[in-house]
Amino acid sequence: MSIFYGIGVGPGDSELMTVKAIKAIQRLDIVYTPKAHRDGISLAEKIASSYFPKKLIVKRRHFPMTKNLKEKQTNWRTIAQEIVEDVQKGYDVGFVTLGDPSVYSTYSYLLNLVRKRITVKTIAGISSFSQIAASVSIPLALDNELLEVIPATAKKAQIEKALDDNDNVVIMKIAVNFPMIYQLLVERHLLNQAIVVADSSMSEEKIYDLRDVSSSEKLPYFSTLLLKKSEIVED
Amino acid sequence: MSIFYGIGVGPGDSELMTVKAIKAIQRLDIVYTPKAHRDGISLAEKIASSYFPKKLIVKRRHFPMTKNLKEKQTNWRTIAQEIVEDVQKGYDVGFVTLGDPSVYSTYSYLLNLVRKRITVKTIAGISSFSQIAASVSIPLALDNELLEVIPATAKKAQIEKALDDNDNVVIMKIAVNFPMIYQLLVERHLLNQAIVVADSSMSEEKIYDLRDVSSSEKLPYFSTLLLKKSEIVED
Numbered sequence: 001m002s003i004f005y006g007i008g009v010g011p012g013d014s015e016l017m018t019v020k021a022i023k024a025i026q027r028l029d030i031v032y033t034p035k036a037h038r039d040g041i042s043l044a045e046k047i048a049s050s051y052f053p054k055k056l057i058v059k060r061r062h063f064p065m066t067k068n069l070k071e072k073q074t075n076w077r078t079i080a081q082e083i084v085e086d087v088q089k090g091y092d093v094g095f096v097t098l099g100d101p102s103v104y105s106t107y108s109y110l111l112n113l114v115r116k117r118i119t120v121k122t123i124a125g126i127s128s129f130s131q132i133a134a135s136v137s138i139p140l141a142l143d144n145e146l147l148e149v150i151p152a153t154a155k156k157a158q159i160e161k162a163l164d165d166n167d168n169v170v171i172m173k174i175a176v177n178f179p180m181i182y183q184l185l186v187e188r189h190l191l192n193q194a195i196v197v198a199d200s201s202m203s204e205e206k207i208y209d210l211r212d213v214s215s216s217e218k219l220p221y222f223s224t225l226l227l228k229k230s231e232i233v234e235d
Numbered sequence: 236m237s238i239f240y241g242i243g244v245g246p247g248d249s250e251l252m253t254v255k256a257i258k259a260i261q262r263l264d265i266v267y268t269p270k271a272h273r274d275g276i277s278l279a280e281k282i283a284s285s286y287f288p289k290k291l292i293v294k295r296r297h298f299p300m301t302k303n304l305k306e307k308q309t310n311w312r313t314i315a316q317e318i319v320e321d322v323q324k325g326y327d328v329g330f331v332t333l334g335d336p337s338v339y340s341t342y343s344y345l346l347n348l349v350r351k352r353i354t355v356k357t358i359a360g361i362s363s364f365s366q367i368a369a370s371v372s373i374p375l376a377l378d379n380e381l382l383e384v385i386p387a388t389a390k391k392a393q394i395e396k397a398l399d400d401n402d403n404v405v406i407m408k409i410a411v412n413f414p415m416i417y418q419l420l421v422e423r424h425l426l427n428q429a430i431v432v433a434d435s436s437m438s439e440e441k442i443y444d445l446r447d448v449s450s451s452e453k454l455p456y457f458s459t460l461l462l463k464k465s466e467i468v469e470d
Contacts, residue, residue, distance in 0.1 A: 010253070016253050017253060018251050018254075019249070019250040019252060019254070023250065100365050100368075100369075100375075101369065102373070102376075103376060103382075104376055105374070108377050109377075111372055115372065121372070122369040122370075122372045124366050124369035125365075126360075127365065130338070130362065130365075131359050133337035133359070134357040137241070137350065137356070139336075139338075140335075141338060142343050142344075144386055144389045144390075146383065146385050146389065146393065146397070147383070147384040148381065148382070148384075149384070150382075151378070153379050154379045155379075158381065161400070165396070165400075
């Protein structure tokens with residue numbers, strides 16, 4: 001029975017891939033890799049490629065970063081149809097995706113379009129927020145604490161509520177709305193309890209102490225904020 | 236320079252360990268493994284042991300599951316002190332922990348007690364909630380959706396708020412408060428949008444459709460609930 005695997009390759013460092021992800025990749029006939037720009041490279045492919053078997057067919061597909069939902073849906077349907085046909089022809093097919101395929105991933109849309117037609121297996125990956133916490137050795141949550149994960153593109157009122165109501169807050173892809181979020185942190189006197197990590201686990205990883213940057217700082221696209229209000233018991 | 240590694244071994248299946256975790260383990264002189272019961276086995280040790288190098292010294296330590304914070308702190312301090320001494324003697328020392336070391340892990344307390352005295356590296360692992368989403372191929376969050384992670388031991392009002400204010404909610408270790416949470420879901424007509432996965436990725440993994448169980452169901456200790464309110468675009 002042929003299978004479609006959604007494979008999380010983790011946040012950047014190839015060593016943050018799981019054994020299960022690597023074994024799945026080595027079993028594939030065809031892998032689909034996503035590119036945000038037509039002429040760009042696929043970061044997920046770059047991370048996983050050292051594990052690609054020799055005869056693997058790599059199908060690079062462009063997922064435009066547009067706010068036009070119809071355009072995106074048409075694109076997803078075309079790629080989903082290709083995947084279904086490949087699996088129905090008897091091939092084991094994979095789709096590699098940055099981080100964890102269950103966390104804000106385009107994979108979820110493909111999954112939804114193919115799941116009733118072919119067998120699907122999803123292989124978890126290390127999410128960017130998990131890696132950020134590891135990079136700086138700060139816990140995401142402890143004891144009875146709450147952890148909220150919210151994208152920087154959420155409504156301002158939702159971000160305010162997240163900051164006010166939780167012990168720990170992760171804001172994904174913060175670069176797209178950094179000035180607004182920076183201001184919300186200033187108003188709440190929370191600048192010194194937040195850090196931003198860009199390109200986590202990659203060679204260009206950078207950790208920002210928010211007290212050292214201004215609200216106009218140009219952050220890389222893959223920048224994630226971790227706000228931690230509580231102090232844990234000190235020695 | 237000797238290092239203390241906090242190593243996430245993932246939710247249960249040894250193949251869900253990362254290459255980075257395995258390489259760190261193979262570099263260790265001493266590994267500390269946590270047991271919840273004095274005579275029990277360490278689940279984290281069981282998951283990681285096939286990767287243990289031959290000469291590895293395994294120090295099994297008991298972390299009592301008690302609500303007495305003083306007793307727990309005394310215990311953490313004793314073990315933290317042992318770890319510091321081992322690293323200062325020149326050994327590479329590890330602590331293996333279930334799931335992700337940054338997510339509700341005892342590792343965070345040890346980390347806090349040792350971080351000013353020795354060099355620490357934290358290695359991320361697949362969290363239980365990430366694996367649950369993968370097991371059932373359901374996304375944790377998409378687009379502008381919010382994801383809240385909350386332990387079942389949080390206050391009832393906090394759990395109500397989490398259920399009311401978020402698109403997606405993960406409730407950790409739900410067995411300890413299942414009747415109350417089940418009732419909250421019934422009141423909100425959300426039973427059919429929640430699933431519970433017990434012992435995710437282990438051989439005894441079980442997926443519960445909440446419409447098929449009663450509020451008095453005895454769930455295993457490692458049971459996590461995933462509530463997903465939204466429907467994603469269907470084909």
